[in-house]
Amino acid sequence: MAIDTDWALGELKHFIGLASRPRVKTAFRTKGDDAELIASAQVVEQILDRVFPRWHHRVVGLGSLSDYWARHREAAQRAVVTLEREAEIREKLGDNAPQISASTFHPWAWEGASSLWQSGHFREAVTAAARKINAEAQNKLERRDLSEIKLFQEALSANAPAVGRPRLRIVPDDGSDTYKSTQRGVMAFAEGCFAAIRNPNSHEDSLPELPEAEALEQLAALSLLARWIDSAAVESTS
Template structure:
């Protein structure tokens, strides 16, 4: 339990993944966190898109509706687009395989689960601080 709780995960990760992690359902803990992140991005962005397409559309520095920076300087734009690509990569590399591959064929070990939930916690915190902006 201390391995999980000692990480200061985002409250959504704790809510949706703690029980699964403690039962050693690492694959499903990661999948749940990905689904919740996707759903919350949809809600905050007022979008019906899903997965990678959603993330590429809503987080962009130029046309995205979710902003974590003012997108004025190159650094602002790089940071904003970084969140876009991290989120899109999460959907393509982590959520999609867990959605389409059986757990036995696509195992997630304990260490990868802990690390991925930390990564998802970071993205959830970015989403928490994001402001909806429609030009």
């Protein structure tokens, strides 16, 4: 779901007001007290996660604890500018292409990856997403004897289900060429995701960190696989 821009701007600006620091003689204090700031920050931090990716490391991760709310305020100010002027900036800089947000990915992909992603561990985040999708597919099929490539090869087989071997049907099995090509295509896609994305990334200790843009593309591929698997019908002998 797209972000509610008006609501987000209201929350950000409210926090910025609370975190501003008027001069009182020679000391500084925020306009809002700690309780007000903490309550507002609980919402604002979630907005920042959506609007200003890795904000905690780019702004709040720097400086001393005494500047904690000031650094939060700076992140919120940057997010306000992003929301208010993003379309203008993209148009003026000549990049008005569609964009994707990881927060809109299928939950199996993003929820498995989000905490690692926010800390900049992109390769590990992609690996975690693949593991989550594998686990959810096992749960859906009630199978623990197979995993990853072998699991999807068998689950997406065009063969009829057998005892202990249910199938996943991406579209209804009406015997048409569309059904056959869709089933075959998703099986090949799943094999590719685990052979070319999950398996190489599992060796993160011996590989350089993935560039963020490349990791996002990989996560998008896994999200698409997750949507197909989640929406597929289970066909069994029972």
